[in-house]
Amino acid sequence: MQSAFSTLDWLVFGSYFLLLGVSSFLLSRVQISSSREYFLSPTALPIFAVALSVLATSQSAATFLGVPELSYGGDFTFIGFYFSALLATVFIAYVLIPKYYAMRAVTVYELLEKRYGTSAKKQAGVMFLVGRVLASGARLYIGALAVSMILFSDIAFVHVAFSIFILMAGALAYAYFGGIRSIILSDVIQAVIYIGAGIAVVVYLSISLQDVDILKTLNEHNKLNFIDTSLGGNFSVFALLGGWLLLNIAAFGLDQDMTQKVLACKDKNEAAKSLILSILITIPVVLLFLTIGALLYLFYMQSGVQQNFEGEKITVFMVYILQEMPDGLRGLVTVGAIATSLSSASSVLGAMASVAVEDLYRPWKQKRGMVDEKHFLKASRVAVLFFALLLSVMAMASYFWQRYSDLSLINFALGVMSFAYTGLLGVYFAAIFTSRGNRTTVLMALLGGFVTVLALQPYTFGITIGFAWQMLIGTAVSFFIMLLGARDE
Numbered sequence: 001m002q003s004a005f006s007t008l009d010w011l012v013f014g015s016y017f018l019l020l021g022v023s024s025f026l027l028s029r030v031q032i033s034s035s036r037e038y039f040l041s042p043t044a045l046p047i048f049a050v051a052l053s054v055l056a057t058s059q060s061a062a063t064f065l066g067v068p069e070l071s072y073g074g075d076f077t078f079i080g081f082y083f084s085a086l087l088a089t090v091f092i093a094y095v096l097i098p099k100y101y102a103m104r105a106v107t108v109y110e111l112l113e114k115r116y117g118t119s120a121k122k123q124a125g126v127m128f129l130v131g132r133v134l135a136s137g138a139r140l141y142i143g144a145l146a147v148s149m150i151l152f153s154d155i156a157f158v159h160v161a162f163s164i165f166i167l168m169a170g171a172l173a174y175a176y177f178g179g180i181r182s183i184i185l186s187d188v189i190q191a192v193i194y195i196g197a198g199i200a201v202v203v204y205l206s207i208s209l210q211d212v213d214i215l216k217t218l219n220e221h222n223k224l225n226f227i228d229t230s231l232g233g234n235f236s237v238f239a240l241l242g243g244w245l246l247l248n249i250a251a252f253g254l255d256q257d258m259t260q261k262v263l264a265c266k267d268k269n270e271a272a273k274s275l276i277l278s279i280l281i282t283i284p285v286v287l288l289f290l291t292i293g294a295l296l297y298l299f300y301m302q303s304g305v306q307q308n309f310e311g312e313k314i315t316v317f318m319v320y321i322l323q324e325m326p327d328g329l330r331g332l333v334t335v336g337a338i339a340t341s342l343s344s345a346s347s348v349l350g351a352m353a354s355v356a357v358e359d360l361y362r363p364w365k366q367k368r369g370m371v372d373e374k375h376f377l378k379a380s381r382v383a384v385l386f387f388a389l390l391l392s393v394m395a396m397a398s399y400f401w402q403r404y405s406d407l408s409l410i411n412f413a414l415g416v417m418s419f420a421y422t423g424l425l426g427v428y429f430a431a432i433f434t435s436r437g438n439r440t441t442v443l444m445a446l447l448g449g450f451v452t453v454l455a456l457q458p459y460t461f462g463i464t465i466g467f468a469w470q471m472l473i474g475t476a477v478s479f480f481i482m483l484l485g486a487r488d489e
Contacts, residue, residue: 005151005330005331006327007327008327008328008331009327009328009330009331009334010331011331012328012331012332012334012335013331013335016193016335016338016339017170019189020170020173020342021173023186023189024173024174024177024178024182024186027174027178027181027182027185027186028173028174028176028177028182030181030182032178032179032377033374033377034376034377035362035373035377035379035380037179038179038377038380039107039179039180039260039353039354039357039358039380040106040263040264041179041180042181043181044264044266044270045184045185045264045265047265047270047273047277048277049185050264050265050271050274050278051275051277051278052191052278053184053188053191053261053278053347054252054258054261054262054274054278055187055281055285056187056190056194056340056343056344057257057258057344058251058252058258058278058282059194059282059340059343059344060139060142060143060340060343060344061139061142061145062139062143063289063340064194064289064336064337065142065315065317065318065337067286067289067292067293068290068292068293068296068315069293069315069316069317070290070293071223071290071292071293071294072294072317074223075224075225075226076223076224076226076287076290076294077225077227077228077233077235078235078286078290079226079283079286079290080226080227080228080235080237081235081240081244082279082283082286083283084241084245084248085248085252085279085282086276086279086280086283087241087248088245088248088249088251088252089248089252089253089275089276089278089279091249091253092249092275093271093272093273093275093276094272095432096108096111096432097253097268097271097272097275098268099111100263100268101267101268101271102268105263106263106354107256107260107354107355107358108254108255108259108263109124109125109128109256109355109359110359111431112124112427112428112431112442115431116431116437116438116439116442117439118363119443120427121359122359122360122363123442123443123446124424124427124446125356125359125360127423127424127450128255128355128420129352129355129356130419130450131419131420131421131450132255132348132351132352132420133352133390133391134394135419135420136344136348136391136394137391137393137394137395137397137398138394138395138398139341139345140167140341140344140391140392140394140398141160141394141395141396141398141399143163143167143337143338143340144161144164144395146318146334146337147163147166147167147334147338147341148160149314149318149322150321150322150330150334150337160396160399161396164392164395164396165392166338167338167341167345168345168388168392170338170342170345170346171342171345171346171349171388172346172349172384172385172388174186174342175346175347175388176381176384176385177381179350179380180350180354181264183346183347184261186342186343187343189339190339190340190342191339193335193336193339194336194337194339194340195285195288196332196336197332197335197336197339198285198289198292198336199288200329200332200333201292201333202291202292204326204329205295206295208299209295209298212298214295214298217298217301218294218297218298221297223294223297224294234466234467239466242468242469242472243467243468243470243472244467244471246421246422246472247418247471249425250421250422250425251421252275254424254428255351256352256354257347257348260347260350260351261347262274262275292317293316293317296320299324300316305319306319321333321334348387348391349384349387349391352387353380353381353383353384356383356386356387357376357383361379361383418453418470418471418474419453420449420450421471421475422449422450422452422453422470422473422478423445423446423448423449423450423474423478424446424449425478426448426449426474426475426476426477426478426480426481426482427442427445427446427478427482429475429482430479430482434482434483435487436483436484437482437483437485437487438485438486438487441481441482441484444481445478445479445481445482446478448477449474449477450474452470452473452477452478456470456474
């Protein structure tokens with residue numbers, strides 16, 4: 001299975017990086033005088049820009065390549081995940097966002113400081129950083145894996161490492177100078193690019209299948225199911241209203257990577273609207289990539305497809321890119337995969353830096369009399385560089401970790417996302433809905449959720465259980481630990 005970039009592909013590729021360079025230069029020309037402006041923008045950002053940025057951040061190379069795999073091997077029931085996300089964002093919009101804006105929060109973990117003290121904010125921040133290093137490192141690795149396959153026709157470690165460098169350099173171009181404002185506005189560009197790439201693939205595949213009655217054939221093969229009412233399905237109604245709902249609440253409401261965007265809005269009302277709008281935009285985008293998978297099923301229905309590349313199991317969309325894409329379109333789709341990776345990488349750099357500086361470093365320095373905003377702004381940019389290096393190292397480590405765990409790329413990416421979320425969910429639910437818990441149980445609950453998910457991984461004790469159940473069990477354990485502690489007086 002070999003792929004070679006043509007002159008036209010390289011032209012598309014080069015044009016994208018020219019756009020990347022020019023836009024990063026223009027977007028970085030903003031006057032920033034404090035770390036708060038760096039992390040929340042000097043001026044309020046438009047609702048639609050924030051919504052597109054949340055959409056771009058929620059997608060990655062794992063979803064760009066992996067969503068078509070779900071409809072290729074199954075049907076359209078995965079779309080239910082985003083209707084679950086819509087329910088989650090409504091909850092976040094009316095319960096969490098007003099609390100964040102009332103505190104003028106820079107990070108979401110300040111809510112825990114108000115309830116359980118400074119130590120709780122620090123502990124939640126550290127848990128977020130650990131979880132994000134794992135999850136975003138895995139995302140970066142998967143994006144680099146795709147880039148390496150297409151550019152170098154192999155997945156040798158040195159080529160994957162070089163691809164990681166390319167992606168991280170692009171992410172830094174936006175994140176380092178302009179902060180969250182530059183990140184959000186660049187996300188709009190990246191979203192337009194990868195959605196455009198998806199539309200181009202659907203059009204090309206549809207033309208390739210012009211002799212096939214697409215809807216009739218898909219219906220005959222039970223590929224057009226949108227709702228799963230079974231008890232055991234990965235995206236059944238029960239899973240969507242259970243573990244996946246919890247994961248979406250955590251992802252969009254407790255993860256600084258997402259919520260940093262909505263904190264840059266004018267007020268809580270615009271923040272709520274932008275978050276809900278982001279999911280309403282995401283639903284048709286995900287349907288677009290599910291359609292790609294369904295069309296690929298028809299394309300390969302007669303011949304079948306070998307989903308293997310140098311011993312690595314890959315998605316059917318990746319196979320199609322490597323084997324079937326015409327000149328130019330291959331370059332465009334490669335750029336689309338890079339755009340999703342850049343968006344998620346630049347966003348997480350800003351989010352991790354904000355937690356490290358505002359929740360951990362600033363309190364420590366202020367206790368020693370340091371109040372100079374120029375110092376904290378400089379520290380913010382240093383933090384962005386530090387986390388860029390850390391994520392790159394984690395992405396390279398994922399090259400070996402994923403092979404040891406023997407999980408598919410998509411399951412690997414999903415699995416590492418849930419480690420930090422369960423503990424955070426348990427702690428936040430206790431803080432919002434009960435009068436229980438204290439600074440001691442916060443740490444125990446965060447660790448309890450993390451350890452529970454770790455114990456439920458197949459490579460730990462051989463337990464095979466769906467991610468929705470992992471989320472439910474881990475959150476329940478964390479919440480129960482919080483209930484054991486009386487409130488601090």
